[in-house]
Amino acid sequence: MRLTLRTMLAYLDDVLSPQDATALGDKIKQSEYATKLSRHIRSSIRESKVGAPALSGKGTIDANAVAEYLDSALPSDQIEGYETLCLPPSEELERTANEHMAETAACHQILTLVLGQSAECSNQLKHRIYRLDPHATGRAGHPGASEADSTSAPAANGNPQAATQTAVERTEAAEDQRVAPAESRSSQEVPEYLLRNPQKIRLLPLAAMLLLGFLLTFAALRALGPFGPQHPLLGTLLSGDASSEQIASDTVSPQDPSPSSDTANEPEPSKTVGADPASEPTGTNPGGVEDQAPEQPAGTTGENPDTSSADGAPQVLDGTVPAPVSDTSIPQPAEPADSDKPIVVPSLPKENPVEPAATSEGTLEPTDPKEPSEVPATDEPAPTDPVPPPATVAVxxxxxxxxxxxxxxxxxxxxxxxxxxxxxxxxxxxxxxxxxxxxxxxxxxxxxxxxxxxxxxxxxxxxxxxxxxxxxxxxxxxxxxxxxxxxxxxxxxxxxxxxxxxxxxxxxxxxxxxxxxxxxxxxxxxxxxxxxxxxxxxxxxxxxxxxxxxxxxxxxxxxxxxxxxxxxxxxxxxxxxxxxxxxxxxDLDSTDRYAAPELESFVGPDRPLSLTLMEQLDHRQRDVRSLVARCLSYLDIHEPIVAQLNDNDQRRYWFASIDVLRDAIMRSPASATKLQEAFEKKRGDVAPELFRLCWGYSQEQLEQGAAAELVAFLESDAMDVRVLTLATLKAITGRTELYSPEREPKQEKSEIQNWKKNLEKGAIQYVVPPAALPYQDPAEGP
Structure with missing residues (x-):
């Protein structure tokens, strides 16, 4: 096989047979120009600042020339001129990138990827095609064709009837050819699972999930305590139900022996907040109905003070009556019978903390700023948990x-x-x-x-x-x-x-x-x-x-x-x-110009951002995967971006990722600590070297042996070590010497030798040292 530009592109994109690839690889190694050209082609594709040929070019610089050249359709008399335009002189291979060469190589690489992979077809489209009737499918595609023939034939020969008859014959012939193989296939060949109704299939898992959720919720609530007023979560609801039942039982009815409605609506004459339980009776019900045992003192019912009275009225425990607010009592008007406001709240058992008795607004002094529920129930010290200060009102x-x-x-x-x-x-x-x-x-x-x-x-x-x-x-x-x-x-x-x-x-x-x-x-x-x-x-x-x-x-x-x-x-x-x-x-970095809109379409307001980003780490686009990892790094989730330094598919975005890692180093000690933990988690064997490379090196450290250490790292077996080393050397010297960290060190011997020569000459030093102030003080200027 001859060594030409077209065959070299095929070799670099790995589309040749193994025998041809081996033979062509030997020819490239034997030619110094071909070796440099192969590296030049790789670097031209990766170079983000290289331009593109003009759209209005003519002759060999026509935009269609590259398509004809790659398709072997370019006239032979123009091939030599086109290859001369793409191939730079030997002395320029190390310096500049040729835009025509970059476009030709990139187009060849894209065509290789597109033509080498089958088209993606979603499962939904497959299911829809499988459900189509073969006979209907065969007929559905023909009316459009027959109509096109019938409309085009009259324009050709001026005979509409003959054109229509010809179109019908063509349609029937094509239909016979398409329907015949479809008729030979039985509808039983369609898989059974495709004939089911997917909506019916999903009902059973949904019901199972709901049942499982109910059982788990029931078990969790039961683990907190028995169901009742003492339950930590359901106690309030159950207490509210009990209170409603109590109010209903205490409401005046025509069958109950109760005072007249006029008496029931009168205010209670002697109910005072904080009155002595031994001297103040509490047998009056909220609705005005007297207690069945009025002769007993407040807080007791029969012989057991812990039990409720026969009519279910709540009891006031000993020592739980609030302290007096004032020496004079304030009359409390009775609530209407149809009021929705709770009137009484059942008391809790003694073993639980005693809650203050609920009272209406009329039982407090007007000058007391506290709500009724905040009045202390006893003279005992307040609970240990302090009342939180009022929240600052957000404006x-x-x-x-x-x-x-x-x-x-x-x-x-x-x-x-x-x-x-x-x-x-x-x-x-x-x-x-x-x-x-x-x-x-x-x-x-x-x-x-x-x-x-x-x-x-x-x-x-x-x-x-x-x-x-x-x-x-x-x-x-x-x-x-x-x-x-x-x-x-x-x-x-x-x-x-x-x-x-x-x-x-x-x-x-x-x-x-x-x-x-x-x-x-x-x-x-x-x-x-x-x-x-x-x-x-x-x-x-x-x-x-x-x-x-x-x-x-x-x-x-x-x-x-x-x-x-x-x-x-x-x-x-x-x-x-x-x-x-x-x-x-x-406004946007070139690496994110197309990835940012794609990522924006996935991020919604209803889900946590970190969860959405983690799901997109396997996105089909490489630039989106890189942007997702960099976004996670600013959330102090550094494991994905650390892993991408070892991914050859992400080599175009390595330097952008390294800039983000160094931002994490400088952002705060906490972010630096989390980055160190991510290195230890993902790359435990070389984690110290990787974390140290993220710091950078001062000029003094370079002179004391760090420069030699960096050159030695270029021959490391770990790809991410080589990647970070090259980024560090480029930040110091501004050069790369065409070193490719994704390739094995034995394949980069000449480039590593160039770095060793720079080390011997003392050329590994800062061109422009980093500084906190990149500006000049007018008073100190020339």
């Missing part, structure tokens, strides 16, 4: 307005994150999380509109007499502007800065970023690092008033940035150009 702060973006809010009851619906009102105290690859927007009540860029975590607040909306940022980035008016305010609180932002002009636009900075090589578990807050003004003017008695307003103009590092004072620095993330056209 409306803003509204979420982005329907196609994901914003999640933490549920305090379950500590789970749920998606926020569009136009949902956000309140003070809401804790929000923005996922990587998304840009949700929030409009505050003050008129400030915020657009969050990528992964961010924040909480909304509202403090001060003027109820100015506030923002408490843990980490992340945002763009803020006004709705065309000057003067809106926003209270800001970060880890090291707190104050008020006032948008002085109607066109003021700011970019805010807060993060934790760790110098390369610092231990994230021991080094606290420095918190960095940057307020960049890209348009208009901004006033910053830091909290404090002696603070003075600071005016920040367009092209300036206010920076606070650690506990130091705020500094005004020059801004040569706004950061790339503030540009509208760079």
């Amino acid at each position: 409306d702060v803003g509204r979420f307005i982005s329907g196609d973006q994901i914003l999640v809010r933490e549920q305090p009851e379950t500590d789970a994150w749920h998606r926020v619906k569009q136009l949902t009102t956000l309140k003070s105290g809401d804790r929000l999380q923005v996922l990587p690859g998304f840009r949700p927007q929030i409009v505050l009540a003050s008129g400030v509109q915020m657009t969050f860029v990528g992964a961010s975590q924040l909480a909304l607040t509202s403090t001060g007499d003027d109820a100015i909306p506030g923002l408490q940022m843990a980490y992340g980035r945002l763009l803020a502007s006004t709705n065309g008016m000057a003067g809106p305010k926003l209270q800001l609180k970060t880890a090291n800065a707190q104050g008020t932002l006032m948008f002085s002009e109607a066109d003021t636009v700011i970019a805010l970023e807060t993060r934790r900075f760790l110098s390369p090589g610092s231990d994230p578990l021991a080094d606290a690092g420095d918190d960095v807050t940057q307020i960049i003004v890209t348009g208009g003017k901004l006033l910053w008033l830091s909290d404090g008695a002696e603070a003075k307003p600071v005016e920040v103009k367009a092209g300036q940035v206010l920076v606070v590092v650690g506990e130091g004072p705020a500094k005004m620095l020059a801004l040569a150009a706004p950061p790339a993330w503030t540009a509208v056209e760079n």
Whole structure:
């Protein structure tokens, strides 16, 4: 087999027979140019910044030329010109990527994947096809064809009858050919399970599930205690039923010997809250009916004080009457007989804590702020559990307005994150999380509109007499502007800065970023690092008033940035150009431009976010799987992204995943600890090396032997070690030397040798060392 560009592409995409692949592989190894070209083709496909040929090209640069070339349909006189256009000179193989070569190789790879796999067919479609009548299917497809023939024939020869007869004959002939094999197949060949009614099949499992749920609920309730008024959960309901029955039995009826209705409606003359049980009778029923044993003192019935009276009236235990509220008694009007308000509550046994006796509102002093149920029942000390303080009333702060973006809010009851619906009102105290690859927007009540860029975590607040909306940022980035008016305010609180932002002009636009900075090589578990807050003004003017008695307003103009590092004072620095993330056209990373909308369609507001993301780790699209793992990492679930470093299918997204791992290192010691635990869980044998590579290396550490250690890691047997090593070397030197970590080290000998030469020359050092402040102080500038 000849070695051509077309055969090399077939070899790289593994579509040749084993004999041809072996022979062609030997020819590639024998040719230095062919070896470099194969590596160049692989790197061109992985290069995300390479462009695409123009759509309006002519000749060999026509957009259809690549299709004709791959299909062996390109004229022979144009093949040489097209291959010359794709094949770069030998001296350029190591430097640039050829867009024509990249498109040809990528199209060949895509065609290989598409043509090598069968089309996906859902089970629902299969069941529908199996249920179709073969005879009806054979006839259903023909009227359209006959109609097309009958309409096209008159236009051809001007004879409608002849054209119609010809179309009918063609239809009958085609129908005979299609129906004949269908008629030979008996309907009994259809599987029996496809003939059943799926709705009837699901009734039995549903009934079984309901029965099982009922039994489990019954067993759980019975395990808490016997069913009755003493049950921890059902006691209140059972007590309410008993109270209703008691009220019904005590209600005045025509058959009962009771006083007249006028007497029943009169107020009780001597009922006093907290009266002495020995001197105050309690035999009067709520409806005005006297007790059957009026001569007995209150709190007793016969000889046993723990039992109820014969008519079922509740008893007041000894020592359970509330202390007097005042020296004078307040008359209590009787409740109407048809009132829904409970009048009496049965008392609990002595072995349980004594509940205070229920009274009506008329039995309290007007100045007593407590409700009747809160009046202490005895002179004993109050329960050990303190009464919780009144909850802070949440106020409306803003509204979420982005329907196609994901914003999640933490549920305090379950500590789970749920998606926020569009136009949902956000309140003070809401804790929000923005996922990587998304840009949700929030409009505050003050008129400030915020657009969050990528992964961010924040909480909304509202403090001060003027109820100015506030923002408490843990980490992340945002763009803020006004709705065309000057003067809106926003209270800001970060880890090291707190104050008020006032948008002085109607066109003021700011970019805010807060993060934790760790110098390369610092231990994230021991080094606290420095918190960095940057307020960049890209348009208009901004006033910053830091909290404090002696603070003075600071005016920040367009092209300036206010920076606070650690506990130091705020500094005004020059801004040569706004950061790339503030540009509208760079709203999403190229790796997430198509994955984000796909992921957005799966995330709903009714299920916890982590559960939905875990289910999508097996998504058919590689970019979606990568984005899902990175989103989970910002929820401190790092196991999926650690596993993807060992997945060759995810090699295009390795560097993006490593950036997320390093964000977890810098985010907080708690996140760094969880990342270390994830490495130990998934990669116990090489976990220390992987975790150490995520720290990075300082220039001093590189000179003390870390550079040699990194070069040695390129020959590691663990793929994820090689991946993290290459990412670290690229962050230091800006080069990769065309090293492919997914390949075995023995296949990358020349690339590893190049790194060893760089080590000998002392070239493994930072081109631009990372710094907390990428801007320049005007006072210190040239």
